Amino acid sequence: MVSARLGCVDGRAILVADSLDKYVDIEKFSGGKLPSEPMACIELWSEVCSLAASLALAKATDFVPLDSNKLDCPVPRPRQIFAIGINYKAHAAEMNHGLPKEPLVFTKFPSSLNSPFGQINLTGEKCDYEAELVAIIAKPGRNISVADAWSHVAGLCVGQDFSDRELQYANTPPQFSLGKSRAGFTAIGPWITDAATLSTRANLEMTCRVSGEVMQNTQTDDMIFEVPDIVSYLSGICELYAGDVIYTGTPSGVGAGRTPQRFLRSGDIVETTIQDLGTLINICK
Template structure:
């Protein structure tokens, strides 16, 4: 099953590419709110599997009308240093423990939106994003996938000066400027892809490929991440987990390479979809990263 946020309404995306409005097709059984569905995810998936759910006359749509598939999560977790090649390019030792930070919900944006750059040091990090569908607390690795509603494509945009400025790093602030969490275009349930633990992932800046890998190269798999995070924090329906990025970030290149106004950041994960994020110049705050 694929769902999307079409003009702030929850839709099912059929195999023919047409959108079915969930509230209308269910006669009001489910809300049009794309966020509300996660609190009733099991009931929703049961309904979506019925012939009635897909017999509605779907409508064609322009993907550029899509917003973030999960527009208002209560929590956003993100994992650092989770691909061995990214660990190497960052000059760190292979981690023994999961390294987790947060991204704030106000940083979320859709799959085709424009993002203002707050400085000349904004980097890209393409990521697989797992969306929680069931309350998860102290979940074991074997049961973790059953708590995932679906997967989507994400970018963990990062302003490197603020992120790394001392005396202690500011990962959460440096990665939470407005628009710094593009996601989409769809939420895809794990059964829609051949192997949810092994997906091709990558991104390009204005046509030049920067990152290209597979999610099977993660140090901590998606189930392992959910188990480790939920051992401490209950994961709530509709929460997001940004699962880490592979090698190829701009700050690790020689010479360093960052995003510039006018460029387009194209991100993809096979079986899930693509993001096209356009970059524009923004105002630098007097207490922001360039201060």
């Protein structure tokens, strides 16, 4: 089955080929039937997936070589960015927390969005990395059941929830949303992969390397609350809209949880990979 991979180059929506080395411009390839704007394409997710299925019939001249460094954030203007704290059993243990009975929710502000290969401007001595699986909503709704939750998800992508721990813990209670919303601290990409075509979506391998050293490596089946649980919980409180972003939590191995602690330094390269979804590479300055 062909997977739809919705990306963004120069502000225009693209579909990345299975070979991952080329793409088509969605508006041009559809003959104008689909829009050029990525957020509008997420609202028309089923049509985008149908277009992706026709890529096998595309002519060589329809494709453009993919330069990964030109990829923009595939979700440039979400209405809402939700994030879940303490959602991996091993991460709860390293941070000396018990297992939550319900998802612990905070927000990241859209002004913090970054591209898959965007630079990270460190804001202090205690900036941290957090690899995360990210879900993107396609079908809006409230009170979505766990059983129906996947039908509301467009796809999955790789996320980095960069965190300024000094700002986050400067006061009591902590300022999670502000500490995680510095400019560029919300990296997403490299594209949105259609969740319906991912046979591995319930158990994906996730790895984060900092300057070549593996810092986080886990399977997403260590999650306390899985994607359908989170979607159902959030929709019972807030209306979910097409293009909403959900960071589903980070596994163990974050810098703040290590002994000694390991925070990001200028020159560090943060490489975040999730099985079947791709890789983010962010250089710290």
